[in-house]
Amino acid sequence: MAIVTEHEIGAVVIGAGVIGLASARALALAGHDTLVLERHGAIGTETSSRNSEVIHAGIYYPAGSLKARLCLEGRTKLNDYLVSRNLPHRKCGKLIVATDKAQMEELAAIASRARANGVDDIREITGAEARAMEPALRAEAALLSPSTGIVDAHSYMLSLQGEFEDAGGMIAFHAEVTRITREKDHFILHVTGAEETRLRTKILINAAGLWAPRVASRMEGLDAAHVPTAYFAKGNYFSLATRAPVSHLIYPVPEAAGLGVHLTLDMGGQARFGPDVEWIDVEEGTEPDYAVKVERGAGFYEAIRRYWPALPDGALAPAYSGIRPKVTPPGEAAADFILSGPAQHGVSGLVNLFGIESPGLTASLAIADEVAGML
Structure with missing residues (x-):
């Protein structure tokens, strides 16, 4: 019989792409004991490293949309971050x-x-x-x-990872969440990896990118109406x-x-x-x-x-x-970012991030601040 270990941690972020890393950094800097779970063996191996690496100005998005607001806020925050840390970028x-x-x-x-x-x-x-x-x-x-402008996305993600870890955060690689249950005000994450693990946490950020809807569908107590296709x-x-x-x-x-x-x-x-x-x-x-x-x-x-x-x-x-x-099918207009927190779905401590495509890289620090504010 496999031995299942159980640990309690203040906050868990699922996904070590640029949005997950930025969100985890924001939580760790705010004093939360934070763990990132990444099913691959390295950070940013999917959408975050397979794009145009453009720092967008905020031109295309409908007025009043999250994409428009977070792109503009994120562009300023990102440029300041890159300059202050001397990271590779060019306007x-x-x-x-x-x-x-x-x-x-x-x-x-x-x-x-x-x-x-x-x-x-x-x-x-x-x-x-x-x-x-x-x-x-x-x-x-x-x-x-x-x-x-343009940015070296990998250098940026490495910097986020370093600052997250310097703030006491940890990343577990080759760790996939297979099921999420609830016990009172805690989430219980069932995680496969080197060994089967259960994690107890009151704060859960689903930043799984391509797989965020799939992760959300594995959450006990979350109404399926709040999980897009x-x-x-x-x-x-x-x-x-x-x-x-x-x-x-x-x-x-x-x-x-x-x-x-x-x-x-x-x-x-x-x-x-x-x-x-x-x-x-x-x-x-x-x-x-x-x-x-x-x-x-x-x-x-x-x-x-x-x-x-x-x-x-x-x-x-x-x-x-x-x-x-x-999160919209072929032939339909692109959807806005979906930042679904307790005010939307009614589950305390949970934020699901859906449809975070372009300008997600540009908006990453603004999205992270938004996520922290939703909790």
């Missing part, structure tokens, strides 16, 4: 490009939405001005976002074999379910393109297929040449992919 700016006159109305709508969100440095420029900045572009008009939108990336043609990030006018195949730069100046949108099914108990199919490159060439006509044949190579943790 390179972004151009959102209309490649034909039919897109100019949408470009104006984006500018209006950005200003409604409090993005006060967005600037509408002509095609000639855009081409003067980036001669390789095809542009009828563009929006310039000077406050958009998970949908998985795979985003593929291709890298550029030649020198980057631009110094700014280049985004097309957004498309359904994403921001279009954009050109971003990493901290070394290497250009990469993506993500596209590929809806996939992930069966219970299996992992997503992160392989990038070479044949998807044809769609990338077509999309990129709308704003960079001189993209050479054979210049793209499959790079990596990530999965967006969607």
